[in-house]
Amino acid sequence: MTVEQDWYKTGVFYEASVKAFNDSNGDGIGDFEGLRQKLDYIQELGITCIWLLPFYASPLRDDGYDIADYKSVHPQYDTLEDFKRLLAEAHQRNIRVLTDMVINHTSDQHAWFQEARRDPTSPKRDYYVWSDTDQKYSEARIIFTDSEASNWTWDEEAKAYYWHRFFYHQPDLNFESQALQEEMLEAMRFWLDMGMDGFRLDAVPYLFEQEGTNCENLPQTHDYLKKVRQMMDTEYPGRILLAEANQWPEDVRPYFGDGDECHMAFNFPIMPRLFMALRREERRPITEIMSQLPEIPVNCQWATFLRNHDELTLEMVTDEERVYMYLEYAKDPRQKINVGIRRRLAPLLENDRRQIELLNGLLFSLPGSPFIYYGDEIGMGDNIALPDRDGVRTPMQWSAEANGGFSQAAPSDLYHPLISDPVYGYQTLNVASQFQSEGSLFTWMKRLIALRKQLPILGHGSLSFLDCPNPKILAYLRSDGAENLLVVANLASSDQEAELDLSVYAGAAPLDLLANARLPQIENNGNYHLKLSPYGFHWLKL
Numbered sequence: 001m002t003v004e005q006d007w008y009k010t011g012v013f014y015e016a017s018v019k020a021f022n023d024s025n026g027d028g029i030g031d032f033e034g035l036r037q038k039l040d041y042i043q044e045l046g047i048t049c050i051w052l053l054p055f056y057a058s059p060l061r062d063d064g065y066d067i068a069d070y071k072s073v074h075p076q077y078d079t080l081e082d083f084k085r086l087l088a089e090a091h092q093r094n095i096r097v098l099t100d101m102v103i104n105h106t107s108d109q110h111a112w113f114q115e116a117r118r119d120p121t122s123p124k125r126d127y128y129v130w131s132d133t134d135q136k137y138s139e140a141r142i143i144f145t146d147s148e149a150s151n152w153t154w155d156e157e158a159k160a161y162y163w164h165r166f167f168y169h170q171p172d173l174n175f176e177s178q179a180l181q182e183e184m185l186e187a188m189r190f191w192l193d194m195g196m197d198g199f200r201l202d203a204v205p206y207l208f209e210q211e212g213t214n215c216e217n218l219p220q221t222h223d224y225l226k227k228v229r230q231m232m233d234t235e236y237p238g239r240i241l242l243a244e245a246n247q248w249p250e251d252v253r254p255y256f257g258d259g260d261e262c263h264m265a266f267n268f269p270i271m272p273r274l275f276m277a278l279r280r281e282e283r284r285p286i287t288e289i290m291s292q293l294p295e296i297p298v299n300c301q302w303a304t305f306l307r308n309h310d311e312l313t314l315e316m317v318t319d320e321e322r323v324y325m326y327l328e329y330a331k332d333p334r335q336k337i338n339v340g341i342r343r344r345l346a347p348l349l350e351n352d353r354r355q356i357e358l359l360n361g362l363l364f365s366l367p368g369s370p371f372i373y374y375g376d377e378i379g380m381g382d383n384i385a386l387p388d389r390d391g392v393r394t395p396m397q398w399s400a401e402a403n404g405g406f407s408q409a410a411p412s413d414l415y416h417p418l419i420s421d422p423v424y425g426y427q428t429l430n431v432a433s434q435f436q437s438e439g440s441l442f443t444w445m446k447r448l449i450a451l452r453k454q455l456p457i458l459g460h461g462s463l464s465f466l467d468c469p470n471p472k473i474l475a476y477l478r479s480d481g482a483e484n485l486l487v488v489a490n491l492a493s494s495d496q497e498a499e500l501d502l503s504v505y506a507g508a509a510p511l512d513l514l515a516n517a518r519l520p521q522i523e524n525n526g527n528y529h530l531k532l533s534p535y536g537f538h539w540l541k542l
């Protein structure tokens with residue numbers, strides 16, 4: 001694989017769960033070999049990089065985000081050798097692989113924590129954050145509001161409270177400890193030596209604590225990340241760091257540093273606003289947040305997404321906007337969890353192809369590199385009956401065969417049942433049937449991805465919004481000076497007219513890249529008039 005330094009700027013990413021993808025040994029749980037066997041599929045879709053959810057040794061009380069050993073894999077996915085085979089084969093196909101690196105906390109089953117709680121004099125004691133009272137750092141918010149009442153939990157064995165930002169069984173690591181800092185670098189080297197292309201840094205704003213602050217985004221955190229980056233640049237050039245920092249734009253910006261911290265960071269604020277703009281049938285939520293988005297260094301990139309394995313988080317909206325989002329997108333109260341909505345893309349969008357295409361059309365043309373959550377490319381549904389966020393983590397639907405072609409196990413042995421309701425059930429909604437249909441969502445997504453890959457300006461180009469008297473129309477130009485792409489989208493469920501001033505391009509006849517059709521010429525005075533169908537949109541080459 002060639003070392004192309006900024007490959008991530010034009011990448012198309014796919015978030016996959018080993019557990020949910022494909023079970024090769026019939027135990028009811030997906031595994032490395034199963035995923036390896038489906039690399040054809042991922043390649044066919046056009047993906048250039050896979051982000052794998054945690055697959056480390058873990059008691060799995062937070063789906064693997066509770067790591068018990070950073071340097072081993074959970075035996076339910078088979079062996080490290082199997083993982084290496086998967087990685088090698090992905091690389092042969094020019095597909096890169098990122099792994100989730102959960103450095104903020106471990107499982108309480110991790111040997112470090114076991115030793116730390118047992119023996120106050122052990123060097124591991126200092127790997128965690130202890131206190132005699134539960135009153136310290138009182139300004140830090142609680143993140144898992146549905147299950148945790150405090151960020152401190154009393155440990156009988158240690159005879160002390162320990163600090164945790166997530167579940168009580170996930171003690172936070174103490175980054176004040178130099179030994180711990182080194183230990184985490186070692187864990188990362190372990191995977192980088194194997195050829196891993198980088199890390200999604202989970203929960204990265206919370207590494208340090210400091211009295212009198214909300215314990216998020218502290219300068220110490222940025223200092224440490226710069227150290228990690230330096231290690232990557234010197235020892236493993238071309239590998240990347242992707243920050244999961246669910247924060248406002250001005251607080252995410254520092255995670256890019258001066259191009260010397262993370263290569264990428266998720267754009268959390270834009271995500272809910274895409275959904276909001278759609279229901280409100282107006283462009284303002286999108287244009288407003290994009291205009292607040294700070295410039296980022298040229299070697300950096302936003303990671304954009306519509307859905308992921310967590311709830312659709314509503315932390316980065318105002319209270320009023322949150323109420324609106326719940327009203328529109330979580331009509332059944334069971335769909336709410338913590339500060340968000342636990343549903344997949346297709347059900348959120350009423351299984352309406354036009355809305356699904358529109359949001360993907362925006363995701364793929366706004367600044368950033370797009371991330372697709374496994375299954376959303378075929379419009380999979382969710383299962384509200386499953387606990388926590390498990391309803392959006394059900395097995396991939398490959399075919400109409402038993403267990404949706406996911407596993408040979410008895411249905412009762414699957415880690416979760418397949419979706420089998422009349423609308424989203426694997427019996428009709430599956431990869432095999434979508435492969436056979438030119439009009440399927442999969443085929444459409446594949447075309448969109450292929451097109452995106454032919455348009456590097458979508459990865460590098462600038463963004464400018466165009467004025468349009470109709471507030472239901474969103475129009476923007478992506479440009480690098482030489483090439484220009486104009487996106488015009490109708491956010492409404494009714495026909496709409498777009499009046500645009502395209503004087504700079506007077507006389508040109510735009511080419512609609514998605515429909516592969518020439519549109520009428522732009523008049524000499526630059527006036528351009530377009531009629532758009534409900535949720536209709538164009539990518540126009542000028």
Ligand code: BGC
Pocket residue numbers: 062065066102166202203244309310
């Ligand atoms: C992950 C969640 C996880 C949490 C705690 C997050 O940000 O995306 O799935 O529960 O970190 O590790």
